Amino acid sequence: MSDLEMPAKTHGVGVFLELRKRLQTGLLIVGKDVAKNPADVAVTGGDSSLHIRTPRGELSLTLPTGVTLEQGSCIPTPAGEASGEELHFRLRISVTRSPDEEASDSVMETLRAKETYCFYCQGCMTRLLEDRVFKRVLPLPNGNWNAIVDDWCCHPDPFAGKLLPRAEDCLLGDTFLLLNRDGSCEQTLTDEVSPVGSEDSQDSKKTCRRVALVSCKSCSSVLGEAVAPETLKLYITQVVVEPAVGDREPEASLNRSLYVERTLAARLLGLSSSMSTFHFSVQTPDGKAFLLLWLLNSDSITATVPETRVGGERSISSPALHTPSPRAARALKLLYTNCSHTGAEQKDIVTSWEVNAIGHPVVLPLTVCEELLQVMDDSNSTLPASMRCMRSYEERSAAVATCQVFVKQQTSAAR
Numbered sequence: 001m002s003d004l005e006m007p008a009k010t011h012g013v014g015v016f017l018e019l020r021k022r023l024q025t026g027l028l029i030v031g032k033d034v035a036k037n038p039a040d041v042a043v044t045g046g047d048s049s050l051h052i053r054t055p056r057g058e059l060s061l062t063l064p065t066g067v068t069l070e071q072g073s074c075i076p077t078p079a080g081e082a083s084g085e086e087l088h089f090r091l092r093i094s095v096t097r098s099p100d101e102e103a104s105d106s107v108m109e110t111l112r113a114k115e116t117y118c119f120y121c122q123g124c125m126t127r128l129l130e131d132r133v134f135k136r137v138l139p140l141p142n143g144n145w146n147a148i149v150d151d152w153c154c155h156p157d158p159f160a161g162k163l164l165p166r167a168e169d170c171l172l173g174d175t176f177l178l179l180n181r182d183g184s185c186e187q188t189l190t191d192e193v194s195p196v197g198s199e200d201s202q203d204s205k206k207t208c209r210r211v212a213l214v215s216c217k218s219c220s221s222v223l224g225e226a227v228a229p230e231t232l233k234l235y236i237t238q239v240v241v242e243p244a245v246g247d248r249e250p251e252a253s254l255n256r257s258l259y260v261e262r263t264l265a266a267r268l269l270g271l272s273s274s275m276s277t278f279h280f281s282v283q284t285p286d287g288k289a290f291l292l293l294w295l296l297n298s299d300s301i302t303a304t305v306p307e308t309r310v311g312g313e314r315s316i317s318s319p320a321l322h323t324p325s326p327r328a329a330r331a332l333k334l335l336y337t338n339c340s341h342t343g344a345e346q347k348d349i350v351t352s353w354e355v356n357a358i359g360h361p362v363v364l365p366l367t368v369c370e371e372l373l374q375v376m377d378d379s380n381s382t383l384p385a386s387m388r389c390m391r392s393y394e395e396r397s398a399a400v401a402t403c404q405v406f407v408k409q410q411t412s413a414a415r
Contacts, residue, residue: 012031012033012306012307012308013029013031013304013305013306013307013382013383013384013385014030014031014033014034014056014305014306014307014308014309014310015028015029015030015031015034015052015054015059015303015304015305015310016028016029016302016303016304016305016383016384016387017029017050017061017301017302017303017304017328018300018301018302019063019067019093019300019301019302019328020297020299020300020301021067021093021095021299021300021301022297022299023299024092024093024094024095025090025091025092025093026090026091026092026093027088027089027090027091028043028052028074028088028089028090028091029079029086029087029088029089029384029386029387030052030054030086030087030089031085031086031087031307031384032084032085032086032087033307034054034055034056034307034310035054035055035056035087036055037087038076038087038089040054040055041053041054041087041089043069043074043089043091044069044071045068045069045070045071046060046068047068048062048063048064048065048066048067048068049061049062049063050063050069050328054310054311056310056311057310057311058311059305059310059311061303061305061327061328062327062328063301063328064301064328064329064330065096066095066096066097067093067094067095067096067301068093068094069091069092069093070091070092070093070094073091073092074089074090074091075089075090075091076088076089077089077090079386080386081386082384082385082386085384085385085386086384086385086386108172108236108266108267108270109266109270110241111134111137111170111172111177111241112137113134113135113136113137114133114134114135115133115134115243116131116132116133116243116244117131117132117133117134117241117242117243117244118131118241118242118243118244119132119234119239119240119241120239120240120241120242121216121218121219121221121223121238121239121240122221122237122238122239122240122254122256122259123216123219123221123238123256124216124218124219124221125240126188126216126217126218126219127184127188128184128185128188128189128216128223128239129179129182129184129185129188130182130183130184131244132170132179132182133168134168134169134170134179135168135169136166136168136169136170137169137170137172138169138170138171138172139171139172140163140171140172140173140178141163142174142275142360162227162228163178164178164227164228164231165178165179165180165231166180167180168180173233174267174271174360174361174362174363175235175236175237175267175362175363175364176224176233176234176235176236176363177232177233177234177236177239177241178227178231178232178233179231179232179234180230180231180232181230181231181232185232187217188216188217188218189214189215189216189217189223189232190214190215190216190217190220191212191213191214191215191226192212192213192215193210193211193212193213194210194211194212194213195209195210209286211225211226211285212225212226213225213226214226214232214233214234221238222238222365222367223235223238223239224238224239224365225285235364235365235368236263236267237259237260237263237264237364237365237368238365238368256371257371257374257375257378260368260371260372260375261372261375264362264364264372265332267362268280268293268295268332268362269295269298269332271360271362272295272298275360277360278294278295278296279292279293279294279295279353279358279359279360280292280293280294280295280359280360280361280362281293281353281358281359281360281361281362282362282364282369282372283361283362283363283364283369284363284364284365284366284369285363285365285366287361288339289339289350289353289354289359290338290339290340290364290366290369290373291336291337291338291339291369291372291373291376292336292337292339292349292350292353292359293334293335293336293359293362294334294335294336295332295333295334296333296334296335297332297333298332298333300330300331300332300333301328301329301330301331302328302329302331303327303328303329304382304383306382334376335390336376337349337350338373
């Protein structure tokens, strides 16, 4: 356990569940305010459901399709230092693969050439651009390609100029899109020059620079940057991209915290799969590390039920991320640390990652970095006390947005 400062806001956890689909195992934690002894807890399974009987009453959790409990497999296990507050159980599950499991609605995975797309502001769902049909949708080099260009070339950097899209191109960065302006931009977007970085920074190599921030004219949300007079850089957390289908109106904007979590979870999973990397450095546009993330696994299914709700609901099947109706949901398992922490352990971790170039850079606007940290802290605070910290990293889970059924699911961190 580490001496990290924990979020001040914590919640009494009544029941916590983590299932691992690949290992076909699970961990169930029951708070001792719900049950005093292992004999007070009985766990049975149904068709994609889990039933937990305690002195407070029976709790029924709906599991993803194809996931069922192996009857009689739930047994008590030592809780270690948490034995005074928690009961721990291990169990086994059987998993039938779902055909929709690998689907993704991430904008990076779904954008295709020769198809028509609409672009909306995520904050107010105002249409930002005219409908677009791209002749080419091309990936940009990964985020740290400039740092290793000297290893490729024995002469001056031939890639020193900006990589900009042609008139009907869409270029995909790790966390942004590059595309050209159109005639509607004058009515929907505003530009404002703003400094990035600090003039009094201790790092003399990172001088203050000025960028042209692009904002939504309707709600003033910052959407990205104008990297050239006719080129927009739009962050995937700030815009909604949907296929243009007839006269269909856009769906209502998602809860902001849920959208940030869901979008970045899908992106981390995509980067991890395509690049075989599990360490990420969330950075601001000036290259300053804000969060360090370590992706442990992507096959967890988690549910957190507050102590006050155990016995208060007969079925938990349709929760939302920040509402009191939790349910079992697919999740990424992450360790994370805040780079602004002043503890010696945190400073050593940040320095080690920077010196050894650990962590694929994930660049986001400062406000989005702050939103992501808040989402993580809020989720971390809902975990059992025994699972909030591990080896100087705080733990949490982020919902995997592989299909619409997970849009409103609550997420929890896992060990």
